[in-house]
Amino acid sequence: MSATSLTPSLAAADPGDASPGDELRSLNGGGSGSRRVKDRIATVVMHLAFLVAVIPLVWILWTVVSQGYHMLLESSWWTNSQRGITVRDFGGGAYHAMAGTVMQAAVTALISVPLGIFTAIYLVEYGRGRVARAVSFMVDILTGIPSIVAALTVYALWISTFGFSRVGFAVSLSLVLLMVPTIVRSTEEMLKLVPNELREASYALGVPKWKTIVKIVLPTAFSGIITGVLLGLARVMGETAPLLILGPYTKSINMDLFNGNMASLPTMINQDRTEFLDAAVQRTWGAALTLILIVMALNIAGRAIGHFSKVKS
Amino acid sequence: MATTTSTPRVPGAPPGPEGLKQGLSRGPDRAFKLLAGGSSAVVVALVVIVGVYLISKAWPSLAANGASFLTSREWSVADPDALRFGIAPLLWVTIISSVVAMAIAVPIAMGVALYLTHYAPARVAKPFAYLVDLLAAVPSIVFGLWGARVLMPYVQPFQDALKSAFGWFPLFAPTAVQAGTIFLASIVLAIMILPIITALSREVFRQTPVGHMEAALALGATRWEMIRTAVLPFGRPGVVSAAMLGLGRALGETIAVTIILSTTTGAFSWSLFFGGETFASKIANAASEFDSPSKTGAYIAAGLVLFLLTFAVNAIARVIIDRRKGFTE
Numbered sequence: 165m166s167a168t169s170l171t172p173s174l175a176a177a178d179p180g181d182a183s184p185g186d187e188l189r190s191l192n193g194g195g196s197g198s199r200r201v202k203d204r205i206a207t208v209v210m211h212l213a214f215l216v217a218v219i220p221l222v223w224i225l226w227t228v229v230s231q232g233y234h235m236l237l238e239s240s241w242w243t244n245s246q247r248g249i250t251v252r253d254f255g256g257g258a259y260h261a262m263a264g265t266v267m268q269a270a271v272t273a274l275i276s277v278p279l280g281i282f283t284a285i286y287l288v289e290y291g292r293g294r295v296a297r298a299v300s301f302m303v304d305i306l307t308g309i310p311s312i313v314a315a316l317t318v319y320a321l322w323i324s325t326f327g328f329s330r331v332g333f334a335v336s337l338s339l340v341l342l343m344v345p346t347i348v349r350s351t352e353e354m355l356k357l358v359p360n361e362l363r364e365a366s367y368a369l370g371v372p373k374w375k376t377i378v379k380i381v382l383p384t385a386f387s388g389i390i391t392g393v394l395l396g397l398a399r400v401m402g403e404t405a406p407l408l409i410l411g412p413y414t415k416s417i418n419m420d421l422f423n424g425n426m427a428s429l430p431t432m433i434n435q436d437r438t439e440f441l442d443a444a445v446q447r448t449w450g451a452a453l454t455l456i457l458i459v460m461a462l463n464i465a466g467r468a469i470g471h472f473s474k475v476k477s
Numbered sequence: 478m479a480t481t482t483s484t485p486r487v488p489g490a491p492p493g494p495e496g497l498k499q500g501l502s503r504g505p506d507r508a509f510k511l512l513a514g515g516s517s518a519v520v521v522a523l524v525v526i527v528g529v530y531l532i533s534k535a536w537p538s539l540a541a542n543g544a545s546f547l548t549s550r551e552w553s554v555a556d557p558d559a560l561r562f563g564i565a566p567l568l569w570v571t572i573i574s575s576v577v578a579m580a581i582a583v584p585i586a587m588g589v590a591l592y593l594t595h596y597a598p599a600r601v602a603k604p605f606a607y608l609v610d611l612l613a614a615v616p617s618i619v620f621g622l623w624g625a626r627v628l629m630p631y632v633q634p635f636q637d638a639l640k641s642a643f644g645w646f647p648l649f650a651p652t653a654v655q656a657g658t659i660f661l662a663s664i665v666l667a668i669m670i671l672p673i674i675t676a677l678s679r680e681v682f683r684q685t686p687v688g689h690m691e692a693a694l695a696l697g698a699t700r701w702e703m704i705r706t707a708v709l710p711f712g713r714p715g716v717v718s719a720a721m722l723g724l725g726r727a728l729g730e731t732i733a734v735t736i737i738l739s740t741t742t743g744a745f746s747w748s749l750f751f752g753g754e755t756f757a758s759k760i761a762n763a764a765s766e767f768d769s770p771s772k773t774g775a776y777i778a779a780g781l782v783l784f785l786l787t788f789a790v791n792a793i794a795r796v797i798i799d800r801r802k803g804f805t806e
Contacts, residue, residue, distance in 0.1 A: 199699055206701035210596045213588025214605065217675070220668045221612045224623045282516030290513055299517045302524045308791035309527065309784065310729020312757045316780040320530040324773060341523060348520070374509030402616025405731035405757065408764040430618050430732070437622060437736060452619045463614040467607065 228453045235450025245427075246415035246447075251436065254443045258451055260417040261432040265458070268332050268411075268428060269401045271421060272339040277393055279340075280347025287348070288355040289377055306345040314341040315406035322410075330410050332418075332426035338406040343396045350392025354385035387469050394466030398459045404430040429455040531781045538562075538774025546778065550745060552759075557771040564779055566745060570753040571783070574659050574734070575727035577749065578666035583720045586671050590678035591704060606679065613672035621736030624665035625657065629737075632661050636750055650748040657739035660749045665733055670723035677722065681715030682708055714797050721794035725787045731757035756783035 235241050235258075244257030283303070287296055318338040322328050358381050366376040382389070407428055413435050414425035432451040436444035541560045544551045549563020593606050636658065643649040652658075689707040698706060739752035740762065754762065760776050767773040 199702065203699035203701040206704070207596065210588050210592040213585050214592045214597075214609075216585055217589045217609055217612070217671055221608065221615070223627070224615055224619065227623055227627050228619060279516050279519055282513045283520050286513035286517040290510055291517070299521060302521045304791065304795060305524050305788060306520065308725050308787050310731070310757060310787055312729065312731045312760050313527070313531070313780050313784045313787075316760065316777050317527045317530050319767070319773070320534040320777060321526065323767075324534055324770060325530070341527070344520060344523070372506045374506045377509070398614060402614075402618070404616070404618045405761060408732070408761050409767075412765070430616065433618050433622065434732070448622065452616075452622060455616050456614075456619060459616055460611070460614050463611070467610075 225456075228449060228456055232446070232449035232451075232453035235446055236453060241450065241454075245417045246432075247417070249415065251439050251441055251444045254446070256415075256447070258429065258432060258454055260415070261427040261429045261451060262454065262458075263417060263419065264332065264411075264426045264428040265401055265430075265455070267419070267421060268336050268339065268426070269397055271333065271336040272343055272400055273393065273397055275336070275340050276343040276347055276396070280344045280396075281351050281389065283344070283348045284351035284355055285377060287352055289373070289381070303345050303348050306341065307349065309341060311338075311342055311403050311405040312409070314338045315409040317341065318406070319409055330412055330425070331423060332411060332421035335406055335411040335426075335428075336421070338410055339400040339403060342403065342406075343400045346396040346399060347392055350395065351385070351389050354388030354392065355381060357388070358384045387472075391466045391470035394462050394469070398462040398466065401462070402430070402455065402459050404434065407431045408434070429458075527784070531777055531784065534770075535774050535778035535781050538771050539778050541771060542775075552775075554772045554775040557769055560771055560775065562775045562778075564756070564782055566753055567756050567759055567779060568782070569747075570659060570738075571728055571755040571757075571786070573749065574663045574666060574755060575724055577660070577663035578670060578727045579720055579724045581664065581667035582671045582674055582723060583716070585667075586674035586719070586723075587678055587716060589671075589675045590682050591708070593675075593679055594682040595700065595704060595708065606676075609672055609675050611672075612668070613676075617669065617730060617733045618736070620665055620669055621733035624661060624733060625737050628665065629656060629661060632664060636660055640750060647747045648749050650746060650750070652746050652748050652751045654739050654741060654750060654752040657737050657752055658750045659738065659753060662734050662737045663749070665737060666727045666730055669730065669733065670726050673726060674716075674719045674723040677719035678712065678716050681712040681719070685711045714800065718794040718797040721790050721797070725790040725794070728755075728787050728790065729757055729783060730755075731761050734758045735761045756780065756786075 238255075238257075240255065241257040241259075242262075243259055244255075245260035246256040246258075247260075249256040283299065287300060287303075290296075291299060315338045318334055318341070322334045322337065323330065328334065362380050362384060363376055366380045367373075371379075407430050411428060411431060412425045413431040414427050416427075418424050418426045420426075429451050433448050433455070436448045439445065439448075538554075538560060539546060541557075542562060543559060544561040544563050546563055547568075548565050549561070550565050551561045551563055553559070553561050589609060593602050593609075597605055633655070639649050639660075640651045644651050685708045689711065690703055693703040693707045734755050735758040738754060738758055740754055741752040745751075756779050760780055763776055767776065
């Protein structure tokens with residue numbers, strides 16, 4: 165029944181795409197029945213597939229928003245920590261976790277962005293032959309590293325070998341491993357889009373190569389690079405695995421990346437996720453909503469920048 | 478736009494061959510190249526560090542291991558003098574949960590990608606594509622929370638039906654585990670890898686040569702026949718590699734699986750309705766008790782296997798993409 169209800173609306177909504185098929189059908193007298201039925205079935209299946217894909221998104225967003233929104237309406241949520249608040253108590257805020265997440269992400273970006281952009285510049289502007297292929301291959305390996313493996317590596321280096329403790333900076337280090345490859349790849353794509361004529365015009369005017377890159381190539385690709393950075397940042401902010409191993413939770417505010425436990429939104433969610441007391445459940449969903457809002461805002465900002473200022477080729 | 482404003486300021490070199498030589502000092506040029514090359518060297522070093530540190534920390538524990546690392550189902554790492562650990566159940570749960578997730582996600586992702594490229598009206602195709610991409614922006618811990626608290630009661634009746642209908646088949650055998658089954662984890666993993674498979678398949682389908690599609694339509698093909706004869710054969714390698722990349726993600730997913738899967742004790746079962754631990758969730762569950770080097774080494778050894786597994790899967794995906802590139806150009 166859904167076949168008959170869907171198809172007319174599709175034909176009406178999409179005249180340009182549907183018309184060639186319709187004409188052909190009328191040319192050979194409507195075609196054989198089974199072929200048309202198969203075509204209809206395929207159309208319905210494609211629509212259903214899309215619906216099936218969107219359902220979990222809407223469902224998750226609905227769950228998180230409806231369960232967590234009232235926590236975000238309290239002003240204390242944005243200004244207080246959970247210090248002194250037990251599982252049973254309502255109240256407190258997520259300021260400590262937000263501060264931790266933002267600071268760790270900022271330090272990660274501070275290290276990853278220059279490293280990633282310069283590596284991409286090497287791959288596009290300088291690298292030739294075997295060396296460039298080797299670097300590109302290494303970036304591919306980094307892209308595939310599971311976050312828990314990145315965390316284990318930093319654990320082996322930072323804690324087992326150097327004997328430091330589990331602090332915010334160690335979390336940032338493991339996030340660097342995850343963020344660098346995304347920055348390299350997105351920047352690389354953008355630099356490749358910069359037309360060669362621009363570089364050649366610059367060289368023809370006697371501009372040295374490094375100045376050409378800094379003043380011509382990078383500004384042209386700038387918005388695309390920013391998009392890549394924001395998307396990479398959104399990805400690492402939602403990571404939990406490195407935090408489990410390297411960033412123990414605390415209920416208090418800690419702004420020192422090199423000393424003491426540092427809270428973050430994922431670990432705040434993780435902290436109370438096994439509790440079924442009302443206060444804890446609300447806190448969990450509130451933290452989840454806050455995290456989603458931050459990540460989605462970065463995501464949407466990244467895509468908007470990419471959409472409104474494309475590299476013109 | 479940026480280029481036209483910056484170009485007039487750039488030529489600092491006076492004209493003439495003499496001036497050119499003086500003006501274009503090679504110093505900054507070389508420094509910049511060194512910076513770019515140095516960053517690349519750091520990236521290479523990062524990969525080397527990952528390999529070297531994982532192996533060097535895992536090795537002593539592997540050497541002291543009293544059980545067979547690959548085939549044993551034991552995991553007792555508390556006593557440094559009597560280490561006995563094996564990854565057999567971890568390997569099974571990791572692979573079966575990811576493969577089932579891929580089996581669920583790939584057909585749906587292909588349907589979505591075809592819908593977005595060939596069915597959806599052009600006006601809404603872009604926002605709809607963005608909607609699916611947005612699924613990738615949901616942090617994995619939220620997926621886990623939602624899967625364990627909200628989705629679980631809806632999956633259970635379905636699970637029970639499968640159990641009673643196909644219980645004779647080892648993969649669907651009934652077990653004592655009720656809530657956090659591998660099956661539920663697979664469904665959540667499928668949702669998590671859906672956006673990446675969709676995005677990559679969409680790109681591939683969009684690149685189908687227009688000539689192929691028009692030729693099919695000119696021969697009287699319906700839209701579905703055109704897709705079957707022109708779009709799918711062209712896109713097959715791309716979809717396969719997208720599926721492999723999705724599989725790589727699923728293999729390494731940590732927190733969602735950790736939240737959902739019930740850990741089990743006692744008899745092992747091959748069933749999808751059993752609990753267990755993946756490599757990643759085993760490590761995550763133990764994260765707070767890394768106290769002795771030998772114990773940590775055992776977990777790092779498990780992490781190393783996970784690394785090799787995802788590396789192999791990603792490498793296969795890469796090879797397929799590269800082969801296709803050579804084919805079309």
